[in-house]
Amino acid sequence: MTTLTPQVRDRSVVQSPKMGFRDLLDEMVSGLLGRPGRLVLTALGTVLGITALVSTLGLAKTAGNQIVSRFDELAETRIVVSPSENGFGGNDSTSSIPWNAETRLARLNGVVAAGTKSDVDVSGALSRSVPVVDPLGINEHQISVIATSGGLLDAVRGSIRTGRYFDNGHSDRADPVVVLGPAAAQRLNIFRLDTQPAIFIGEQSFTVLGIIDDVAREPDLLNAIVMPDGTAREFFALSAPAEVHIDANVGATALLANESMTVSESGAAANMVQIALTPDDPESLRTQASQGYTAVRQDVEGDVNALFVVLGAVSLLVGGLGIANVTLVSVLERTPEIGLRRALGAARRHIAAQFLLESTVTGLLGGIIGASMGVLTIVAVSASRDWTPVLEGYLPFAAVGLGAVIGLIAGTYPALRAAQTEPITALRSS
Amino acid sequence: MSVDLEPAMPARGPSGPAVIELQEVGRTFPGPPAVDAFKPSNLTINQGEYVSIIGPSGSGKSTLLHLLGLLDRPTTGTYLLDGIDTGSLGDNARAGMRGSRIGFVFQSFHLLHHRSVLENVELAQVYNRMPRKERRQRAVNALERVGLSHRLSFTPRTLSGGERQRVAVARALVTEPSLLLADEPTGNLDTEMSGEIMEVFDGLHSAGMTLAVITHDLDVSHRAERQVSIVDGTLHES
Numbered sequence: 001m002t003t004l005t006p007q008v009r010d011r012s013v014v015q016s017p018k019m020g021f022r023d024l025l026d027e028m029v030s031g032l033l034g035r036p037g038r039l040v041l042t043a044l045g046t047v048l049g050i051t052a053l054v055s056t057l058g059l060a061k062t063a064g065n066q067i068v069s070r071f072d073e074l075a076e077t078r079i080v081v082s083p084s085e086n087g088f089g090g091n092d093s094t095s096s097i098p099w100n101a102e103t104r105l106a107r108l109n110g111v112v113a114a115g116t117k118s119d120v121d122v123s124g125a126l127s128r129s130v131p132v133v134d135p136l137g138i139n140e141h142q143i144s145v146i147a148t149s150g151g152l153l154d155a156v157r158g159s160i161r162t163g164r165y166f167d168n169g170h171s172d173r174a175d176p177v178v179v180l181g182p183a184a185a186q187r188l189n190i191f192r193l194d195t196q197p198a199i200f201i202g203e204q205s206f207t208v209l210g211i212i213d214d215v216a217r218e219p220d221l222l223n224a225i226v227m228p229d230g231t232a233r234e235f236f237a238l239s240a241p242a243e244v245h246i247d248a249n250v251g252a253t254a255l256l257a258n259e260s261m262t263v264s265e266s267g268a269a270a271n272m273v274q275i276a277l278t279p280d281d282p283e284s285l286r287t288q289a290s291q292g293y294t295a296v297r298q299d300v301e302g303d304v305n306a307l308f309v310v311l312g313a314v315s316l317l318v319g320g321l322g323i324a325n326v327t328l329v330s331v332l333e334r335t336p337e338i339g340l341r342r343a344l345g346a347a348r349r350h351i352a353a354q355f356l357l358e359s360t361v362t363g364l365l366g367g368i369i370g371a372s373m374g375v376l377t378i379v380a381v382s383a384s385r386d387w388t389p390v391l392e393g394y395l396p397f398a399a400v401g402l403g404a405v406i407g408l409i410a411g412t413y414p415a416l417r418a419a420q421t422e423p424i425t426a427l428r429s430s
Numbered sequence: 431m432s433v434d435l436e437p438a439m440p441a442r443g444p445s446g447p448a449v450i451e452l453q454e455v456g457r458t459f460p461g462p463p464a465v466d467a468f469k470p471s472n473l474t475i476n477q478g479e480y481v482s483i484i485g486p487s488g489s490g491k492s493t494l495l496h497l498l499g500l501l502d503r504p505t506t507g508t509y510l511l512d513g514i515d516t517g518s519l520g521d522n523a524r525a526g527m528r529g530s531r532i533g534f535v536f537q538s539f540h541l542l543h544h545r546s547v548l549e550n551v552e553l554a555q556v557y558n559r560m561p562r563k564e565r566r567q568r569a570v571n572a573l574e575r576v577g578l579s580h581r582l583s584f585t586p587r588t589l590s591g592g593e594r595q596r597v598a599v600a601r602a603l604v605t606e607p608s609l610l611l612a613d614e615p616t617g618n619l620d621t622e623m624s625g626e627i628m629e630v631f632d633g634l635h636s637a638g639m640t641l642a643v644i645t646h647d648l649d650v651s652h653r654a655e656r657q658v659s660i661v662d663g664t665l666h667e668s
Contacts, residue, residue, distance in 0.1 A: 014514060017526045018559040027556065034544030340540040343501065344601075345529015345557035347522045423501045427536065 046366025054374025339426025363407015
């Protein structure tokens with residue numbers, strides 16, 4: 001046997017134990033890989049939690065996007081202007097909408113079509129399509145009368161079945177012409193225009209110019225007699241338009257109807273539509289536009305998220321408790337090993353560091369696997385539904401970090417417990 | 431009560447400096463009822479000595495082992511290891527002393543089952559920041575000394591009991607400690623394997639290592655050049 005070479009060191013100096021970080025990593029890796037089955041089971045809780053969290057957040061985003069892209073484009077491009085309670089005209093029953101609203105709005109960028117629309121008070125006059133007054137009143141109907149400007153049909157995305165819609169020329173001349181909604185036309189028994197039919201409202205006759213086929217908005221037009229503004233003013237003393245309907249470009253509604261965009265001369269916040277229509281008193285008008293895409297998307301995401309994030313958080317909590325539990329069991333089971341390491345010169349902090357690192361890395365692994373599975377879930381679900389998968393770029397990375405943090409927190413108590421183990425107890429327990 | 435072994439000491443063994451000096455060291459476990467596990471005693475072990483401490487179970491052997499191994503603190507007296515008063519040392523310093531000056535051999539080997547033989551031996555040097563290359567070389571050398579250079583990459587499970595204990599001895603040697611402290615090193619081994627271990631110890635002794643072997647086995651005890659017996663927490667030089 002070879003002779004002992006005495007170790008060169010000063011025997012009178014007490015050295016504190018030291019451990020290199022690489023050694024710590026080595027011990028951690030060996031500690032984890034030495035029990036692969038346990039590692040898998042420990043990480044499983046975090047894997048499930050992170051998977052749930054990532055996939056729910058991702059699917060919420062994906063679904064939100066999906067719902068929005070299916071969202072009715074019709075509502076998205078619609079603006080309605082009506083008189084408000086504010087403004088100088090306050091309690092005045094007359095609307096401040098000008099007769100030439102259509103022309104004023106046409107100048108604005110983003111406006112596709114605009115038109116005024118008002119209910120006409122015919123003082124209870126009945127409508128009929130025959131000149132003779134039937135004492136039995138069989139052919140007379142109570143049909144609502146609506147006055148519009150020439151551009152309204154386009155603004156409500158309507159189409160004409162036969163004939164034509166009146167234009168602003170008819171209005172200016174106050175021609176006694178009307179266009180019938182299809183339901184109104186049926187009630188009045190008018191189906192063709194080649195006979196140049198006329199209808200009577202009260203005693204006044206009106207030539208029927210056309211019959212509406214359908215409208216995308218304002219369905220009350222379908223069951224109404226529609227006449228030019230000027231005609232209504234002339235025959236039924238219409239004082240001012242009641243509403244303006246605008247069909248805007250996609251995305252232009254916010255620009256046109258959002259009050260923060262422009263400031264009126266008086267200094268009050270006003271939007272472009274208000275200023276175009278009533279520059280002297282923008283606040284006398286109220287504009288209504290549907291929410292923008294972003295708002296709807298956020299709403300949908302918010303709803304879905306609130307539900308599922310709770311679910312994900314609960315599974316994460318369970319995952320964290322799982323790590324804490326298994327690590328604690330592991331610490332108890334590895335008590336002899338702890339004793340040995342202490343006998344071999346490990347300080348308490350080395351023991352704590354090793355167990356803490358093991359649980360953190362377990363959480364980290366769980367986070368990596370969970371984030372991957374979460375992303376896969378999103379892609380799989382999207383593929384099966386023909387959706388476009390949408391995911392915040394930072395989410396998978398944040399999820400991995402979250403896994404590590406959970407591991408760290410979960411490992412704290414077991415690690416401290418391990419560090420407190422007295423070497424004697426630890427060695428004895430074998 | 432104290433047993434004074436001092437007069438017998440200086441004449442013993444090779445006349446190296448004292449590695450271990452117990453001065454009126456005692457250990458009482460607070461009760462109730464309080465137990466005097468190890469009664470205040472004196473014991474000196476000099477460098478190069480091969481000492482066996484024999485006693486039946488419950489005699490205080492383990493308590494003495496824990497005191498000598500810095501795994502426990504005495505309630506009375508002074509314990510000098512390499513001339514350093516261990517009573518004044520904090521937890522960290524004691525851990526450092528264990529890591530560099532004491533090599534432990536346990537009855538149940540205490541090997542890490544999922545690590546190779548070589549890694550098990552290297553583990554003893556992890557906590558004193560030995561450079562990796564040197565660490566490996568020393569571990570290989572230590573395993574060579576216990577005759578296991580052909581088992582470096584084996585895991586402990588695949589080894590016989592005697593081989594396992596030799597791995598543990600190599601691990602205790604690798605830091606070149608001041609004292610090799612063995613606790614019933616043959617307790618889990620049959621006669622033949624015990625023989626293997628005792629031969630290893632003989633070899634270490636002749637190479638100048640200081641050994642303290644705690645046992646209840648007379649055969650093991652008689653291999654040592656000096657026997658100390660412990661009965662009811664009291665030391666007797668025999």
